[in-house]
Amino acid sequence: MIRLEALTKIYPSAHGGAASVDRVSFEVGAGETCVLLGPSGCGKTTTLRMINRLVAPTSGKVFINGRDTSAADPVELRRTIGYVIQQIGLFPNMTVAENIGVVPRLLNWDRARMRHRAEELLAMLALEPAEFLDRYPNELSGGQAQRVGVARALAADPPVLLMDEPFGAVDPVNREVIQDEFLRMQKALRKTVLFVSHDIDEAVKMADRIAIFRAGRLEQYAAPDELLGRPANDFVAGFVGSDRTLKRLRRIAVDEVMRAVGPAEATPPVGAHTIGPNDDLRRVATLFLEHGVDTLHCVDAEGRVVGVVTRAAVASRLAATGDGAAARTARP
Amino acid sequence: MTTVAGGRQASPHSMLPYAVLAGIALAIVWVLVASGLWTDILRYRKDVIYLTKQHLVLVAASGSAAIVTGVALGIWLSRPAMARYAEATIQAVNMATSIPTLGKLALMMTLLGIGPLPAIVGLWIATLLPIVRNTYEGLRAVPGHLVDAAQGMGMSPRAILRRVELPNALFVIFAGIRTAMAVNVGTAPIAFLIGGGGLGELIFTGIDLQEYGMMLAGAIPTALLAVAVDFLFGQAQYWLVPRGVNPLRNI
Ligand SMILES: Nc1ncnc2c1ncn2[C@@H]1O[C@H](COP(=O)(O)OP(=O)(O)OP(=O)(O)O)[C@@H](O)[C@H]1O
Ligand SMILES: [Mg+2]
Numbered sequence: 001m002i003r004l005e006a007l008t009k010i011y012p013s014a015h016g017g018a019a020s021v022d023r024v025s026f027e028v029g030a031g032e033t034c035v036l037l038g039p040s041g042c043g044k045t046t047t048l049r050m051i052n053r054l055v056a057p058t059s060g061k062v063f064i065n066g067r068d069t070s071a072a073d074p075v076e077l078r079r080t081i082g083y084v085i086q087q088i089g090l091f092p093n094m095t096v097a098e099n100i101g102v103v104p105r106l107l108n109w110d111r112a113r114m115r116h117r118a119e120e121l122l123a124m125l126a127l128e129p130a131e132f133l134d135r136y137p138n139e140l141s142g143g144q145a146q147r148v149g150v151a152r153a154l155a156a157d158p159p160v161l162l163m164d165e166p167f168g169a170v171d172p173v174n175r176e177v178i179q180d181e182f183l184r185m186q187k188a189l190r191k192t193v194l195f196v197s198h199d200i201d202e203a204v205k206m207a208d209r210i211a212i213f214r215a216g217r218l219e220q221y222a223a224p225d226e227l228l229g230r231p232a233n234d235f236v237a238g239f240v241g242s243d244r245t246l247k248r249l250r251r252i253a254v255d256e257v258m259r260a261v262g263p264a265e266a267t268p269p270v271g272a273h274t275i276g277p278n279d280d281l282r283r284v285a286t287l288f289l290e291h292g293v294d295t296l297h298c299v300d301a302e303g304r305v306v307g308v309v310t311r312a313a314v315a316s317r318l319a320a321t322g323d324g325a326a327a328r329t330a331r332p
Numbered sequence: 333m334t335t336v337a338g339g340r341q342a343s344p345h346s347m348l349p350y351a352v353l354a355g356i357a358l359a360i361v362w363v364l365v366a367s368g369l370w371t372d373i374l375r376y377r378k379d380v381i382y383l384t385k386q387h388l389v390l391v392a393a394s395g396s397a398a399i400v401t402g403v404a405l406g407i408w409l410s411r412p413a414m415a416r417y418a419e420a421t422i423q424a425v426n427m428a429t430s431i432p433t434l435g436k437l438a439l440m441m442t443l444l445g446i447g448p449l450p451a452i453v454g455l456w457i458a459t460l461l462p463i464v465r466n467t468y469e470g471l472r473a474v475p476g477h478l479v480d481a482a483q484g485m486g487m488s489p490r491a492i493l494r495r496v497e498l499p500n501a502l503f504v505i506f507a508g509i510r511t512a513m514a515v516n517v518g519t520a521p522i523a524f525l526i527g528g529g530g531l532g533e534l535i536f537t538g539i540d541l542q543e544y545g546m547m548l549a550g551a552i553p554t555a556l557l558a559v560a561v562d563f564l565f566g567q568a569q570y571w572l573v574p575r576g577v578n579p580l581r582n583i
Contacts, residue, residue: 054484078486089481093499093574102495103485136576152485 002051002160002192003027007060009046020046022216023060028209030065030159031190035203038213038239044196045086047213048162051194052081064160079103082153082191086164088145090137096122096148097133103156121151126181143170143178150182154189164196179205200240204228204247212236224251229318245318249281257281257317258298258307266305268297275299277306281317284309353559364548372545373552379534380549384557387530390448390523391557394455395516399509402460406467406505407493422468429461433519441526451528459516466508470501499574506569513565517558521550 009021021043028034036044049055051062053074062069069077090099100121101114109117119129125147137145146167153161167178179202186193197203203210204224212219212227220232228244231237240247255277268274273287274297287296288311298307364370409418437454444450474497482492498505524532531550538547575581 049484052484054480075486075488078484080486083481083484085477085481085484087475087477087481089477091478091482091496091500092576093496093502094576102482102487106486106491136574138576138582 001028001030001063001065002194003063003066004047004051005061005063007047007050007062008058009043009050009055010058019058019216021050024211024213024216024218025060026209026211026218026221028192028194030192032208033186033193033195033206034209034211035207036194036196036211036213037198037200037203038219039198041215042213043216044198044213045164048164048194048196051160051162052078052083054078079106079156080158080160082155082158082161084149084153084161084163084166086168086196088149088169090140090145090148090152092137095134095136096140099137099148100152100155102152103158107156117155118151121154122148124185125151127151143174146170147178147181154191159192161191161193163193165198166195167202175202182206201247204250212239224248246282246285248318249285252281252317253277254279254281254284254298254309255307257284257313258309259313260307261305266297266308268299268305272297274305275309276301281314284314288314350559350563369545369548372543373549376534376546376549380531380553383529383531383533383550384553386448387520387532387554387557390452390455390520390528390530391517391561394452394459394520395513397452397456398459398463398512398516401456402463402508402512403467403505405460406464407471407498409464409468410471410497418468422465425461425464428457429465433458433515434522434525437519437522437526446527448523448528451523451526451530454526455516455520455523458519459512462508462512462515463505466511467501467505470504470508471497473504474500500577503569503573503578506565506573510562510565510569513561514558517554517561521554 004027005025006023007021007025008019008023010017010019024043024047026034036047038044046055050057051064051069053069057070064081090096091102094102097115097118100118101109104114104117115133118133122129122132127144127147132140132144132148137148140148146169150163150166153163167175167182170178183206195206197206207224209221210224210227211221214235220227220236222230222232225248227236228240228248231240231244237244254275258277272293273291275284275287277298277300284296287293294311296309297305298309300306361370364373408414409421433454436458437451440450440454440457444453478496478500479492482496487495520530521532521535523530524536531554534546534550535554538544538550570578570580573580
């Protein structure tokens with residue numbers, strides 16, 4: 001668990017002593033992914049780097065698992081926090097295996113264990129270990145390099161992961177693929193993740209919580225559903241975009257809005273499209289619009305009808321924004 | 333696997349200049365033998381052996397001292413604490429580099445007298461400068477975000493220098509060392525002029541006496557030494573600089 005308390009950074013060179021990060025407080029629960037979102041220069045990177053003390057806060061505190069990080073030795077602290085920098089930063093003089101082994105080596109793991117760990121991580125990130133372990137960074141594509149960057153941050157299994165636009169330098173298609181891989185991995189690993197992005201779609205997709213920044217200030221801190229459903233002010237509303245309702249659909253699962261029914265109570269008309277309980281509402285909305293229907297039947301993996309989704313149910317779910325409604329949100 | 337294959341492919345490239353040189357050398361030897369100069373040269377065999385040893389001591393002592401001190405000085409200047417003085421120091425180094433080596437040797441002679449010691453010190457200084465400059469520039473050219481990433485992962489400043497900064501600057505540092513050693517080997521014969529001994533003795537005396545055999549008896553081993561030293565450091569550069577940051581191995 002990470003807690004920021006009135007965290008502030010004023011760079012000495014800043015004219016007029018303007019704060020780059022201004023009294024930011026929020027808390028990220030253990031195993032949660034928090035996305036720091038906002039326009040360029042709003043203080044996302046600075047906030048992230050105050051957590052592993054690459055930037056010394058001007059004032060305010062950071063607690064990790066209740067421990068004040070200013071009391072820790074920064075070098076030791078950083079070995080327990082995975083960090084993916086904005087520029088990827090793989091060491092060109094080291095192979096992929098050596099890059100992944102940097103922190104394990106600092107922790108005096110033996111060779112066999114480091115090698116094994118590198119293989120395991122590459123496989124987890126969909127890179128064939130035999131093919132990539134002994135490559136140098138200049139022999140990787142941008143997307144491959146970013147995967148290795150993530151693997152390197154995960155190497156020593158740190159409980160906390162800081163990622164600064166880790167998927168920035170890949171094309172949209174590959175970006176979706178890496179995001180999906182990361183979500184799958186995160187589901188198993190349950191790291192506490194702080195993830196910087198300036199892409200609202202990425203944030204909505206990845207985040208349990210979104211912290212939206214403007215000029216060093218935290219404008220809103222909320223779950224994606226609430227942020228999209230009830231933007232705190234005009235800036236947030238403008239940033240999330242006028243299609244925010246469409247964006248919300250991604251994170252609401254069918255089984256949240258369906259009325260459960262037994263197979264005996266309802267049978268879908270022959271040839272009608274059906275949905276699964278874990279589909280998100282984008283698919284439901286698409287089918288509503290495409291086929292002009294008001295009702296869809298939800299079937300389980302065996303093809304048995306388990307519920308019914310109506311337009312009215314979707315509308316009332318969208319109207320009910322807030323803590324209760326966001327209790328369970330869809331994952332792709 | 334690719335390492336070995338890449339290495340084997342690239343090697344002949346770096347060997348090519350040496351093959352050309354060997355061809356030229358053979359032609360020269362043929363001319364010497366045909367003209368009868370060869371027998372003149374062979375008369376100085378004993379001197380050549382004795383003076384070559386002296387010469388090697390001059391080169392090895394001044395060269396190794398220059399590499400150790402030059403790299404150390406370059407590293408020191410590149411540290412953040414030195415940032416305020418580093419640029420000015422490097423400017424001074426650049427200016428000092430432009431003083432001809434003969435001038436430096438003469439300066440050493442006025443300070444330290446004659447003999448091998450002032451010669452070694454003079455050669456050391458002449459050799460030092462390119463190494464300092466390249467070490468400093470090479471380290472400064474290492475992208476800041478690499479150091480940043482290393483720091484962020486909990487590397488100590490020492491580990492960052494040893495495992496990130498130096499390996500990434502090594503190619504440029506080696507380029508400096510090769511230049512420096514070419515200067516060193518090239519000017520070592522002049523050491524004779526301030527009593528440093530070495531093969532310069534045969535060359536300069538041969539010139540004075542218009543004894544071409546004697547002159548060549550000094551000049552040929554000097555040339556061979558220059559080629560050998562460059563070959564040695566060329567190979568070291570090729571094999572010691574990690575493949576990921578070695579332009580010679582990334583063709
Ligand atoms: N080392 C520094 N010295 C002075 N000012 C800095 C420094 N680093 C950042 N800043 C300033 O602090 C503000 C926040 O910078 P930061 O890098 O945190 O932004 P960001 O939100 O990560 O932006 P981006 O999306 O472009 O990466 C900017 O105005 C920037 O100019
Ligand atoms: Mg940034």
